[in-house]
Amino acid sequence: MLTPVSLAAPQRVDIALGERSYPILIGAGLLDHPASFEAVPKAASALIVTNTTVGPLYTAALQKALTGRFAAIHVLELPDGEAHKDWTTLNRIFDALLGHGCDRKTVLFALGGGVVGDMTGFAAASYMRGVPFVQVPTTLLAQVDSSVGGKTAINHPLGKNMIGAFYQPQMVLCDLATLKTLPPRELSAGLAEVIKYGPIYDMAFFEWIEANLPALRAQEPAALAHAVRRSCEIKAEVVGQDERENGLRAILNFGHTFGHAIESALGYGEWLHGEAVGCGMVMAAQLSQRLGGVDSAFVQRLTTLIEKAGLPVVAPRFGAERYLELMRIDKKSEGGEIRFVVIDKPGSAVMRPAPDAMVREVLAACGAA
Amino acid sequence: MLTPVSLAAPQRVDIALGERSYPILIGAGLLDHPASFEAVPKAASALIVTNTTVGPLYTAALQKALTGRFAAIHVLELPDGEAHKDWTTLNRIFDALLGHGCDRKTVLFALGGGVVGDMTGFAAASYMRGVPFVQVPTTLLAQVDSSVGGKTAINHPLGKNMIGAFYQPQMVLCDLATLKTLPPRELSAGLAEVIKYGPIYDMAFFEWIEANLPALRAQEPAALAHAVRRSCEIKAEVVGQDERENGLRAILNFGHTFGHAIESALGYGEWLHGEAVGCGMVMAAQLSQRLGGVDSAFVQRLTTLIEKAGLPVVAPRFGAERYLELMRIDKKSEGGEIRFVVIDKPGSAVMRPAPDAMVREVLAACGAA
Structure with a gap:
């Protein structure tokens, strides 16, 4: 089932959004x-906006490759981590842009993981009401999910990704060579978003992940290349149909309602986003079972894969009330009613409300309450 | 030349922007x-987002009119004035939205002048990546200019309107009755933006303003109604052709490059925005003359009208270097070259660079240097 990907020539996946269309290039180096x-x-x-971890590894190479396109290439290194995805750090990007006299043609490059991409994208959306930007994701999570599709945001103390914009980049450049330096914990976090595409969209891909998980965790280039490409293809298909998440696109948030509550309750950065999503998918699968979409064998199969990927499957115990309170301010909520992404049959997801009592059962079953 | 406007039935001007189209309703009460x-x-x-000046006058009436459309109608009063058009004040809107558990369907109402409209619009653009909002402008300046066309922003210490979004409202509601409470200084500031539409687009309207200036300054309802409607019509025509200011729309910034420099040099709020634009138009007209677009009689005629409208025509003396430095970070600048909106013939405007020496002459002629 693995289509071989040549690592010599870049693969290309297109996001079709009319005048906002752009390519994702995937390749090594x-x-x-x-x-x-x-x-x-x-x-x-x-x-170039990067962070103190990624910057020392790749900024010089990127600067060199861009020489010739820009008379001046400025660099800004932000502190690393989700805890810094806030207004204070975002404002450092605006300070740098204005301090360097950047204008409406200036191009921003987001070199790093999801946090750098989300903040740089929102800065690009807002600086002078919009300047061009390019995503250069250097984590698996950013390559398969957050850098693609134009969602940008910062966190607010009362909720994750609450302030942001839909704003598409000019290009996404997934350099697979950067994954070589990725710590195992970050790799696992990225695998959560790879696994996600299976139950919501493509059970054949799910089977491929099950078969290739050891290769993925061993960071075998061909396996990672296929995982990135297929993930981007699925995301491109979904986003191309529903850019601003009026319907279908919400399925990409499978596991995220529970996951965001975990991140928020623990404090941003305690668990990686992908870890919270991994555990959140177990909880969302449990809820899907109770709503009749999947059977217990499916829940067990998904839980096993998530656990084997090196991700947590037991939720931190904060009590049901705290979880419910946090989930009510999820962006998918309407009029105080939490709306969950659930699997209605393997390979297909829908949005559904659920009775509080049923959610409490799930929280108890997963260690949260 | 004055088309009578019935004050009984609202007038309607449409902004045609495809799926982002919306109406401007103009009427009393x-x-x-x-x-x-x-x-x-x-x-x-x-x-409802308003300020401490406008809120006590109109919030109760608006709340009452909206009862029946919304189960809960929250109110946030911000401090009044351009000095507060910053991140700190903007964040109070996000705090209120999250504190009240507002969701993606929540509608924001901007009840006030340009500052309230710009901040509420940017909050609506960014909260959960976009919620609906309605402009209810209560100043002449906001009714004829800032509430129409979807430009939203906050200021940065290094430049005006540097952080924002193009984000269209659901509707603009220009209630002419609110202009009755407008202080004369605010009325004059609004007249600056009304006058602007003459030299850049419609010399017949310019003649009408000259003939009706006493009626406008006396706040005669029929005169104000015509000024608001014709201004909105012109703005709608321009914005409908160029929503994101890739070309034509920039002519609406006539006088604004000089004006923003004045506001920035004096400190936001020292002069009203319309006052700075009034003086900035005199400067831009001087520049237009030196570039050969208009003669000295035209410059004198425009200067006289601006002065009779109660607006400053002599620039604060900060020296040429300070002005040039501030104008280089104007959003229309590119690669450090300042691009000015100038009149190429009466009723028509274009964007042009100008030699620094010529700009210095203009600054000296207008008292700035």
């Missing part, structure tokens, strides 16, 4: 080559 | 009537 950036508009200046 | 809001989506909750 892409960020070293000026040719990778041929579709990016030339301008007087560029700003 | 509109905010008292539930029927004015029939096009606004119903939802569990609404948030």
